[in-house]
Amino acid sequence: MELARADLISRARAGDGEAFRALTEPHRRELQVHCYRMLGSLQDAEDVLQEVLLAAWRGLAGFDGRASLRTWLYRIATNRCLDALRSASRRPPKEWDIPGVEPPEPTRLGEVVWLEPYPDILLEDAINVPLGPEARYEQTESISLAFVTALQVLPPRQLAVLVLRDVLGFHADEVADMLDTTVESVKSALKRARAGLQGRRPQATALEPPPAAGSPAEEALVAKFVSAYESGDIDALVALLTDDVFMSMPPLPLEYEGLEVVARFCAGLFGSGRRYDLVPTRANGQPAFGAYLRAPTGIRHGTGLYVLALRGDRVCAMTRFENSVLPSFGLPRSLPSPPEIGMNPHESPM
Template identity: 45%
Template sequence: MHPDTASDPAAAQAEYLQRARAGDTAAFDRLVAPHRRPLHTHCYRMLGSPFDADDALQETLLAAWRGLAGFESRSALGTWLYRIATHVCLRLMAQRPRRITSADHGPPLLSTAELGEPVAGPVWLEPLPDAEWAATAAEDPAAALQRREHVALAFVAALQHLPGNQRAVLLLREVLEYSAAEAAELLGTSVASVNSALQRAQKKVRERIPAAQALPPPGRQDGFDGLLARFVAAWEQRDIAAMSRLLAEDARFTMPPLPSWFSGRPMVLAFFAERVFQTPWRLQPLHGNGHQGFACYMQQPGEDHFSPGGVVLLRLHQGEPLIESIDSFIDPAVCRRFGMPDQLS
């Protein structure tokens, strides 16, 4: 029997569940397919890395396959999967270092002469391509805005400063919108503990995300499209005067896994003039974490092609078309994650 999932999804799930319990791996894949992307995004928020989220999702689905006989359908399949995923992430968090941003690592540099050596290992907060989390169909603008807020770099970075239980509670209650009783059951704790953890988590997140940074600007807004075009022109033409007109006074430039970063328009411009603009570049648009950004390709001396130089995501000023933050991720693995080819003619 092949149920019509469009006309009767409940019957389809029951059929796939029955077949999966009998050992049909294809039926299991069909059963969990609608949950893969949201589960991966949940793991990303918990862990701060799409690569760690890959591991967590794989472990979650393996545990679900092995434990399918014990799923009694008393809760929704998605809830059961989120329970497994959350506990997998909590265990992985206990085994791996916390993901950090450049500001967490140390103060900004006051000179561009030495940028330091890359800090290797699973240390840095890493971006998530929009193609891996964004809705595949049209959705309500308010819902879309909330989804972007809940995957924005500032939000995910703030989460990494929370203890595991607070991180899990905040995501279950505020992002996935489970009740306190449901979250308590998912985590195997009490409602009082959930409510207490939520209050502490909310306070810490508010402290780390100033109101002006809480939401990334909408994908298209008057003035911002022109700003992005001018940003590309300034970078590719290595025009420091044009770049100066695009940056907010408190602009910053980060570049993990290099520990160095720059704060304030004068130092960001010095870095562009003295280091970045010494090399020809080409930029192509991309999107990650709900932010507008660019795949940046650089041309090394003596070469006739451009090679991946990094993934850049921008945080734009809420009130006027200016750039507040340029977060450049120069890890080759991140470039590949965003689909950057090895060479650009």
């Protein structure tokens, strides 16, 4: 195995692109997830990943083998993400733009308006990688929207240290080497990052975990949500929400917390006469749906993507993203008119 790896490195250094791809492809998806955790945006993560691979290709002669190739790639990726965070011109907040619907006064204005969802289909080769002995989080928890959102408000250096130490499980001396700093500095940054994260993450989920992904319990809850939302049944929807349910809509900064205000928001949306069809998918290890607005013409236009967080047998959070994220999930921008019930599909509706 090591001889084969050494041969690939030798060939890649000599300019063999196929050898370089063979070296880096097994790490590509986990590096993308790493960049996503640090940047909170799938598009930004993919852009930085391309920079990382280019830097690795150009700098392979400097890889001395003291650390593993995977650790060396994480070093490049982490520092490229830090560069991106320092120079980032983040997406600006958007203003409310749904005609005929006046949203309630928000509970607060969110700080993280650049957040984007991460398709589960891209996680398959990324969250089953072996973690170091220092890891403190389950891989599925560390990709959840709540966790990634909380990461985004940490100072960049603390963010990098926490992800490398507590999520990926690298030793303190490895992290110090990646960041060109001391072990003492890493330990100090980690302590501050843990304290900052603790104050941002919801605690109730630890008491009542969500149903397992794909389990009958999850499927039953999701089916009830779809039925209530598609029919515009506000009472049925409210019955599925926790008392402290949280709703956000990046890049809109509006955030709503609590059953009463979230219910008023949904009632205003349904009260305007809007009705939606939901197409299931998954994002960040959570149930998600492409939302398609029914138009008088019969065409259903994609308006966004909803991601649910579950606690026990209730929905504890809803995050709505713009329709620009739909293609990342293999979802179309619009759906054709549904066929008439009982109509022969080859017959004209006229």
